[in-house]
Amino acid sequence: MFKLIKNEKTARRGEFVTPHGTFQTPCFMNVATAGAIKGGVSSFDLKDIKCQVMLCNTYHLHVRTGDKIIKELGGIHSLTKWDGPILTDSGGFQVFSLAKLRNIKEEGVYFSSHIDGRKIFMGPEESMQIQSNLGSTIAMAFDECIENPAPYDYVKNSIGRTTRWLERCKKEMDKLNSLPDTINKKQMLFGINQGSTYSDLRIQHMKDIAKLDLDGYAIGGLAVGETADEMYRIIEDIEPYMPKDKIRYLMGVGTPVNILESVKRGVDLFDCVMPSRNARHGHLFTKSGIININNQKYQKDLAPIDKECNCPVCKSFSRAYLRHLKKAEEMLYMRLAVMHNLYFYNNLMEEIRNALDNGEFETYYNNNIDILGKRI
């Protein structure tokens, strides 16, 4: 259940109560694809880097090791030993981005596994069953994620189907939550707003799904081809139609700048693979901008990645060591870089929350928006 604590203009400070504990918003979820964070970061490490919510990918867990086996093992919490909230996506995004030969019908999607090519069918009921087997805290509705740009008529048709799929998701989840052997009988369901870059379709769809009184509402189908400015415009257009008393989740977004801009526009919850992806490429976040640890100038630099950072990596290791590990292709580089970048994101959210608590969000925004995206 979402509790709005305070507002500063459109920006919101809140908290979300779940069967696996309460988390504070705005919040960034840390992506643990197959039940593990990239870079050898465990659920215990997540506690040290201020993570509040873990996000796992339903599709990956479905194909390896399989949701039915994970159910037998007591669910994803039991497997990973993360005892806080876990959000699972619907599997839809991976079906649309990874799978070959997909075929979308009213009943769901037929596709071939990207691992072994075997035929799989996934529809709203299947997605809910898989997420129920995993026993996550929050399940995401099964929707069609459309790449931008997309033809108006296709989008209009697609959001109608996504609404019908959402109704089926809700019905299936209600049923699953009432079964005696369900792991998490209080599993929550978030609906997903779609509509590509068309404001009228976005708004119409938002109105339609708001009626279903779900536990939260996500904005999907953004950061998939359109510009950042278009994304901000869409958020601004649909925000007035999003329920005030429900948590709002912007899926798969984004850079620290994207996040700050979106909090300003009323978003509460985020996730993105950027902290680990940037780490892999040597891009590390600091309070003064983004550094590229591959740069020769860090070869003899005994300073931490970020002097202002209190993460376990910055408290112990130097830029010179990180650069050395990366050049030597040591796995320890990935671990340290991912831990630092995730801490940066989690800490950024904490700073944003503190600013909102103190009624100083606008000042915080003005002081940081230019620095956060700077490459130094």
Next chain:
Amino acid sequence: MFKLIKNEKTARRGEFVTPHGTFQTPCFMNVATAGAIKGGVSSFDLKDIKCQVMLCNTYHLHVRTGDKIIKELGGIHSLTKWDGPILTDSGGFQVFSLAKLRNIKEEGVYFSSHIDGRKIFMGPEESMQIQSNLGSTIAMAFDECIENPAPYDYVKNSIGRTTRWLERCKKEMDKLNSLPDTINKKQMLFGINQGSTYSDLRIQHMKDIAKLDLDGYAIGGLAVGETADEMYRIIEDIEPYMPKDKIRYLMGVGTPVNILESVKRGVDLFDCVMPSRNARHGHLFTKSGIININNQKYQKDLAPIDKECNCPVCKSFSRAYLRHLKKAEEMLYMRLAVMHNLYFYNNLMEEIRNALDNGEFETYYNNNIDILGKRI
């Protein structure tokens, strides 16, 4: 400085005092090739898994990031933040195993870098200079490591040169330790016994190098092609000629069985990549034998890797999770598997020390020698 605490027949319980702290023997050194343990294990993690001594590879650090740069950064302790003893090998083993087009002369070895093919020369003086730049606690002498089997005449000629190289190593180290800008002015030097599988050559060489009164003596050129029984026989043959008051290091050995057999025959110090290499292949050590985590039977096994193990991994995670992570190709698998396997080795050494302390080594040996190598 080595202090022999007690004996049980040929097996020895001792301690070794170094400028970076005292470690207890018998001891297994944990291999951190380029200043990092495989699997994203940091120097801080090593404290949690009972590691006493870190071993770094001179050759790898010489080619990446370079020993001169590491010297400018304050040495390998400063870089890795490991504050305990560090042993560096001479670089010779990598020169002989990795390098292409090597050419051995009296002055040293000419070879091509395995990274970029550039011509490198390494002789005793160069090896000492590199290890002095790294500032390790213990430097290893530069020797020729010969694969077994090898022709008698070749070996006889080679050990003569290795003795002459050792004399040059000692002279160079004395000089380096007296220079004002040397990082570790108390760097220790271990000599290395060679002689392939020929007992008379092994014994003659041991007698020759014992005269030099070094800080420790290693047995090199074993576990490079000969059988385990041959290796044990050679250790038995040379043991009476190894100084009683000096630490004894069996290089690159080995399995838990090899270690227990070698402690029995008077060896104090070990290193091997087996804990991480076996981890990579799914082979995990337990008190009941070696398990293969790839095995289908562990898919739903909620028990820890080893019920009797107190390592951070066994205290938290299940065999089912480890197997899942391995199948999903998550980096976290390597971290957890390596940490467990290293803990197993470090803990085995602690158990051996306790047995020696209690005068129960023979019992410990009899109770464990058959189980340690068993695949279950």
